[in-house]
Amino acid sequence: MASATMTTSCTSCHVWIREVAGDPARRTKAMEVFPYWERYEKNVASYMTVPSLEAAMARLDPASVEAWLADPHDMRPGLPETMPRFALTAEERSAIGAAFAEAQSPVAETPAPDPANVAKGAELFVSKTCSSCHAYGALHTTGIPLAPDLAHTRSRMEPDRAAAWIEKPSALSSAATMPDLGLSTDEAIAIRDYLWLADPGWTEAAPLQAAVEPTTSPVTWDEVNEAVFAKICAHCHMDPEQNDGRAGPGNAGGFGFAATGIELQTYEGVVAVSDRIPDALHRRRLEVHRDVVGYGEMPATVDRPERPGMPLGLPALSDEDTALVLGWIEQGMPR
Numbered sequence: 450m451a452s453a454t455m456t457t458s459c460t461s462c463h464v465w466i467r468e469v470a471g472d473p474a475r476r477t478k479a480m481e482v483f484p485y486w487e488r489y490e491k492n493v494a495s496y497m498t499v500p501s502l503e504a505a506m507a508r509l510d511p512a513s514v515e516a517w518l519a520d521p522h523d524m525r526p527g528l529p530e531t532m533p534r535f536a537l538t539a540e541e542r543s544a545i546g547a548a549f550a551e552a553q554s555p556v557a558e559t560p561a562p563d564p565a566n567v568a569k570g571a572e573l574f575v576s577k578t579c580s581s582c583h584a585y586g587a588l589h590t591t592g593i594p595l596a597p598d599l600a601h602t603r604s605r606m607e608p609d610r611a612a613a614w615i616e617k618p619s620a621l622s623s624a625a626t627m628p629d630l631g632l633s634t635d636e637a638i639a640i641r642d643y644l645w646l647a648d649p650g651w652t653e654a655a656p657l658q659a660a661v662e663p664t665t666s667p668v669t670w671d672e673v674n675e676a677v678f679a680k681i682c683a684h685c686h687m688d689p690e691q692n693d694g695r696a697g698p699g700n701a702g703g704f705g706f707a708a709t710g711i712e713l714q715t716y717e718g719v720v721a722v723s724d725r726i727p728d729a730l731h732r733r734r735l736e737v738h739r740d741v742v743g744y745g746e747m748p749a750t751v752d753r754p755e756r757p758g759m760p761l762g763l764p765a766l767s768d769e770d771t772a773l774v775l776g777w778i779e780q781g782m783p784r
């Protein structure tokens with residue numbers, strides 16, 4: 450079952466986009482199956498950069514993956530999109546965890562993380578160029594889009610496996626994009642201990658910003674459609690009549706979600722669900738708030754929405770675009 454779940458819901462982003470888009474031969478073959486690929490690539494700016502699932506399977510703690518799939522939060526400050534929260538059952542999540550466990554090769558045992566190593570690890574973190582790719586909480590705040598913020602690592606890897614990965618990622622997975630940096634075992638352990646024991650500067654939960662007020666200036670359909678629905682929502686909530694029967698995951702179901710029948714490519718489609726849109730946009734703001742305030746646990750002050758916010762997994766709409774949508778709805782949705 451793990452492979453069934455992962456084939457249907459995970460490969461769309463983690464295999465198709467990531468690997469197929471970059472390989473001309475596979476791209477040509479893929480277009481035989483999915484002729485819209487070219488248009489998709491051209492129109493969609495999101496999900497073109499997604500981490501390797503194979504490299505993740507080789508290193509992440511299966512139990513932490515199971516928990517994170519139920520309530521994902523942002524791992525990469527430089528990557529605009531996040532992993533959406535899917536409608537996976539506990540059984541499906543545990544099957545995915547089992548597939549991770551099966552993909553992992555044994556690693557050498559290491560001593561428990563030792564505070565005496567932290568200062569040396571902090572120095573090596575800079576001299577060995579880790580800090581040029583990775584953020585580490587508030588201690589290092591910039592990184593390349595695909596490198597995780599290492600403040601999360603202690604909650605998602607086993608310490609032995611982390612040391613092995615740092616020493617030589619290619620030994621754990623041939624799909625690793627992190628380069629081998631030629632570290633000794635002792636150096637890898639010292640950095641691991643710095644990542645496990647240094648205070649990454651957890652941020653306090655800031656109060657959620659006040660809800661956005663609808664704009665009072667007149668808004669036309671063309672304006673709100675161009676800024677939001679056509680640009681951001683339509684590619685998942687497609688009108689099958691304009692797309693040879695394809696409706697997208699937000700309409701026909703996909704990513705583990707059942708079909709909703711929600712189509713946001715036409716005026717009529719948007720009007721039909723206009724009463725659900727404000728709440729869906731607000732839930733995404735709650736999710737983004739959770740991402741910036743905490744490393745791991747969502748603070749108790751923030752409600753955990755029952756369903757994922759919209760746009761699914763993409764950055765929340767700007768306040769300006771939110772005000773535009775709310776204003777247009779409040780004005781009676783003029784054409």
Ligand code: HEC
Pocket residue numbers: 454455458459460461462463496498499500501502505509514522523524525528530531532533535545597704762
């Ligand atoms: C809509 C696109 C999309 C789909 C579909 C998707 N993912 Fe992801 N996934 C992402 C993105 C984007 C990230 C990076 C998240 C981050 O770093 O914050 C990610 C990250 C991950 C990670 C962490 C990997 C790492 O290197 O940090 C795991 C594990 C993962 N996904 C598993 C899955 C599984 C299992 C499925 C199927 C149930 C799945 N994903 C389906 C977009 C997707």
Ligand code: HEC
Pocket residue numbers: 500501504574577578579580581582583593595596597598599601602605606611614615618624625626627628630632640
């Ligand atoms: C050229 C960029 C680059 C450099 C330099 C680099 N990394 Fe990475 N690292 C990555 C990427 C990208 C990943 C995500 C996994 C993958 O696709 O290989 C990663 C993953 C990791 C992970 C797994 C973290 C997690 O939570 O999933 C650890 C730990 C890590 N790196 C530590 C280090 C350390 C320590 C150094 C310095 C010795 C370092 N990295 C140098 C790019 C880099």
Ligand code: HEC
Pocket residue numbers: 677678681682683684685686698699700703704706707709711713722725726729756757759760761762763766
């Ligand atoms: C990456 C794909 C994707 C994008 C982009 C997207 N959606 Fe969705 N949408 C979905 C999926 C999948 C569901 C089903 C989720 C569920 O069942 O909870 C959904 C459900 C919804 C729902 C019904 C949820 C509810 O609880 O009422 C609304 C309303 C909605 N989307 C609006 C939007 C709007 C507005 C946008 C653009 C701002 C948008 N969506 C962008 C995939 C997407």
